[in-house]
Amino acid sequence: MTQSGAGGGTTLTDVRLAPRPGGSPELGGVLGVPSREVHGEGPWPGVVVVHEAFGVDDVMRRQVRRLAEAGYLALMPDLFTTGGARRCLVATFRALAAGHGRAFEDVESARSELLALDGCTGRIGVIGFCMGGAFALQLAGSPAGRYDAASVNYGRLPSDDASLDALLAGACPVVASYGGRDASLRGAADRLERGLAHAGVVHDVREYPSAGHSFLNDAPNGPRPLRPVLQRVLGAGPDPDAAADAWTRIEAFFGEHLGGGRAAAARQGGGRADT
Numbered sequence: 120m121t122q123s124g125a126g127g128g129t130t131l132t133d134v135r136l137a138p139r140p141g142g143s144p145e146l147g148g149v150l151g152v153p154s155r156e157v158h159g160e161g162p163w164p165g166v167v168v169v170h171e172a173f174g175v176d177d178v179m180r181r182q183v184r185r186l187a188e189a190g191y192l193a194l195m196p197d198l199f200t201t202g203g204a205r206r207c208l209v210a211t212f213r214a215l216a217a218g219h220g221r222a223f224e225d226v227e228s229a230r231s232e233l234l235a236l237d238g239c240t241g242r243i244g245v246i247g248f249c250m251g252g253a254f255a256l257q258l259a260g261s262p263a264g265r266y267d268a269a270s271v272n273y274g275r276l277p278s279d280d281a282s283l284d285a286l287l288a289g290a291c292p293v294v295a296s297y298g299g300r301d302a303s304l305r306g307a308a309d310r311l312e313r314g315l316a317h318a319g320v321v322h323d324v325r326e327y328p329s330a331g332h333s334f335l336n337d338a339p340n341g342p343r344p345l346r347p348v349l350q351r352v353l354g355a356g357p358d359p360d361a362a363a364d365a366w367t368r369i370e371a372f373f374g375e376h377l378g379g380g381r382a383a384a385a386r387q388g389g390g391r392a393d394t
Contacts, residue, residue: 142224151187165233168195170253246270268376272391298330300354326363
């Protein structure tokens with residue numbers, strides 16, 4: 120176990136999660152715990168974080184830290200625990216396409232772990248980026264009550280509207296963000312907006328014209344030889360202005376539907392959350 124952070128500040132810890140049948144046998148993860156000096160002794164709402172296709176890297180770890188700094192118990196399971204991205208990526212995408220499989224069991228292990236923590240209020244959200252955004256959308260439509268809110272960030276949608284409608288029937292509230300320069304997801308924001316409205320799901324969907332794929336990241340990531348291609352084809356890379364607005368929306372949405380966090384505290388105090 121490794122841990123960063125000291126005293127009463129935000130901590131980030133590498134953890135082992137209890138495996139589920141059909142899940143990874145030695146599932147690893149990263150747990151972010153809010154600062155008690157800033158957010159009190161708890162309990163806090165929990166958020167399951169689903170990482171990008173590049174796996175658990177420094178960029179994704181900082182996303183966990185950001186959520187913990189916002190006042191959430193944030194837990195990111197490593198979906199590539201058993202062999203890294205090279206050995207696990209294809210199987211993980213197969214599970215995503217099927218809507219079940221090892222990756223979903225691993226995410227459920229993280230949700231169960233959060234619920235078992237004394238510091239958790241029992242309200243759980245899910246947030247995902249890239250591949251993880253598609254998982255977050257699938258999980259938003261999982262059995263009623265499993266998640267209280269979902270944040271879908273440049274996640275791929277089902278290929279046809281009938282499948283999207285079936286997925287969103289009974290879904291939890293959804294906040295979603297897409298980049299207008301992301302050619303791989305052209306029109307996704309509009310389709311998701313229409314689908315959520317049709318399903319009667321509380322939602323906040325926005326496309327940022329200046330942003331591309333992975334715009335919420337604070338630094339370029341992935342294999343260096345691929346970065347120029349990803350930037351050219353997907354517009355991939357940080358967009359600080361779009362990211363700042365998206366995070367403000369995510370925190371406000373989670374504050375409303377999960378409770379806790381900076382946004383909820385600001386509303387209760389009559390002020391505004393820091394961004």
